[in-house]
Amino acid sequence: MTPRPTERGAATVTACLALTALLAATLLFVQVGVVIIARHRAQAAADLGALAAAGALATGTDACARARDLGQRMRVRVRSCVVDGWDVTVVAELTAALGPLGTPDVRAVARAGPASIEQDK
Numbered sequence: 001m002t003p004r005p006t007e008r009g010a011a012t013v014t015a016c017l018a019l020t021a022l023l024a025a026t027l028l029f030v031q032v033g034v035v036i037i038a039r040h041r042a043q044a045a046a047d048l049g050a051l052a053a054a055g056a057l058a059t060g061t062d063a064c065a066r067a068r069d070l071g072q073r074m075r076v077r078v079r080s081c082v083v084d085g086w087d088v089t090v091v092a093e094l095t096a097a098l099g100p101l102g103t104p105d106v107r108a109v110a111r112a113g114p115a116s117i118e119q120d121k
Contacts, residue, residue: 031098035106038096042108045076046092050112053081053088063088079107087113 049067056063064081067090071078080091089111095103 031101034098035096035104038094038106039108041074042076042092042094042106043110045071045074045078045094046090046108046110047112048074049078049081049090049092050088050110053083053090054086054112057083057086057088085113087111 049070052070053063053067056066063083064078067081067088068078071090071092075094077093078090079093080089082089089109091107091109093105093107095105097103
């Protein structure tokens with residue numbers, strides 16, 4: 001009599017594949033979360049840097065130096081700072097560390113200055 005083929009071990013293989021898929025999905029979600037957090041940090045630094053620079057314009061101090069100083073304290077690079085009249089535009093950049101998946105740069109832009117209100121004629 002020949003032994004019949006059985007499906008012994010099929011549940012173990014299926015469970016291992018499901019666990020591998022779950023770990024891969026978890027890793028993907030964590031990496032996306034790291035990039036989102038880096039984007040929020042860069043945007044916060046750009047926003048605060050633009051506001052600090054716009055505030056410095058009123059006192060006559062170096063506006064872009066204030067933005068760069070604030071970016072340095074927040075551990076974010078200020079890539080550019082442009083003063084146009086009373087408006088300041090700041091570009092901040094941060095590198096997100098994703099381990100073996102790379103290190104993408106995340107960039108954010110913010111503008112600060114007085115609100116322009118059109119007068120009714």
